[in-house]
Every structure is written in C-alpha cells, then in structure tokens.
Amino acid sequence: xxxxxxxxxxxxxxxxxxxxxxxxxxxxxxxxxxxxxxxxxxxxxxxxxxxxxxxxxxxxxxxxxxxxxxxxxxxxxxxxxxxxxxxxxxxxxxxxxxxxxxxxxxxxxxxxxxxxxxxxxxxxxxxxxxxxxxxxxxxxxxxxxxxxxxxxxxxxxxxxxxxxxxxxxxxxxxxxxxxxxxxxxxxxxxxxxxxxxxxxxxxxxxxxxxxxxxxxxxxxxxxxxxxxxxxxxxxxxxxxxxxxxxxxxxxxxx
Numbered sequence: 001x002x003x004x005x006x007x008x009x010x011x012x013x014x015x016x017x018x019x020x021x022x023x024x025x026x027x028x029x030x031x032x033x034x035x036x037x038x039x040x041x042x043x044x045x046x047x048x049x050x051x052x053x054x055x056x057x058x059x060x061x062x063x064x065x066x067x068x069x070x071x072x073x074x075x076x077x078x079x080x081x082x083x084x085x086x087x088x089x090x091x092x093x094x095x096x097x098x099x100x101x102x103x104x105x106x107x108x109x110x111x112x113x114x115x116x117x118x119x120x121x122x123x124x125x126x127x128x129x130x131x132x133x134x135x136x137x138x139x140x141x142x143x144x145x146x147x148x149x150x151x152x153x154x155x156x157x158x159x160x161x162x163x164x165x166x167x168x169x170x171x172x173x174x175x176x177x178x179x180x181x182x183x184x185x186x187x188x189x190x191x192x193x194x195x196x197x198x199x200x201x202x203x204x205x206x207x208x209x210x211x212x213x214x215x216x217x218x219x220x221x222x223x224x225x226x227x228x229x230x231x232x233x234x235x236x237x238x239x240x241x242x243x244x245x246x247x248x249x250x251x252x253x254x
Contacts (some may be wrong), residue, residue, distance in 0.1 A: 002044035011052035032100035125182035
C-alpha cells in the first residue's frame, strides 16, 4: 500500500497571518507545496488538513483534497493524528504547509527508507550545518543522532557543544556532528492513533518542539541524512526570499 501524504495547514500565524494563501510567483504557497508533493508520485492520496474554510476552498479550487480538522490542535502532529483516525493506510507522511521548496526526491527517499524501518515509529531528515550563524540560530532546529541514526535529541540550542581544542576549527558537517533538522515526518499510522493519549512533555514545552514528546515517552525516531534542504516561510522576510528563490530557480514546477 502506498503511503498517504498529509499537509497540515493552519490558517493562523502570529508572524505572518494567513501565510499559506499568500502569493508565491503566481500561486498560493499551499498550492506550491501540494504540487511538489504530487510530483513525488509515491502517494496514494494527498490531503490538506486545515482548520480554515478559506484554505479548504482554495485547495478545492486547484483540484486538491482538503480535510477540515479541529481548530484546537497545538501541533501539526496532533492535526495529523486526527486525520489518521479518518483514513486508511499504514504510513502517513507529514509535509509542512509552509515549505514550498520540499524536493520530490526527498519525499521518495524518505518513503522508501521508512518502509524498510523495523524499530522507529517515526522517520525524519537531517542536513549538515554549513556555518556558525546557522548553528547559533534558534529558528534552525538542531538534531543529534546515535551511531545507528536514531535521534538522541532535538534542540533550538547549538548542540553538540564543541569543546575548545577538540580538533575542528569550523562547523562544516564533515565530522557528522552538526545537523539541522529537516521537518518532514513519516509516521506509522498505528503510532499516530496512540499519539493523542501521550501527555505533552516538559521538554516539548521548553523547546517548543513536538517531536520531543515522542522521545520523552521512550519511542524511537530514525533521522535519515538528505542532500536537499527546504525553506520554511515564517516571516515577511522569508516570503520575499522565497519569491526571489522561486523566480531564480530553473525548472521549478509551474
């Protein structure tokens, strides 16, 4: 059975209200994301899970499939857990609604890798951190993994700490220590059905990172390396950068 893709699409945003309906070079952001997901060609169904009639109507207008969900969810995973109760499928992939640069090959690789996974309830991605400003930016989530590629911790802080004289003069990802989290998730549907019963954890509250609830309750997350990055749109500055990047990239989906 092919996996199902779910794009959580909350209308409210404190920094950029209604951002998923804003224009990105001729189409709304949510449509750009949907088309990238569709281009992967690996999903039996693509759903846009939203709390907004406006978003639902816009999704219908370009031929997508919206699903109205509760406005009270506090995270994308909670929203997707509601969807999991209403659909069939063994693997559900969460693609953020504000990341129009998600690469179709990223989604194909994640689905193929997680299909073979025998231990983790969730799979996600990591990409090497290239410079110290990125390393120190709290908006860039960092992840540390064990020797098998399972997540040890996610943080907005700069982790792991590099002790002076430890043998590296710069952060370049080459020593397999410094990684940013690429926020695309593959879940087992059976786990998503249990997720709402898990209490919000202290670490989740402290960091504002929903995946920490999974770790703190003792579940495994596999973090696969990827060569492709994404660009989330959270602010007006992000939107302007996305427009510049989209216009400049040759071969972007039309």
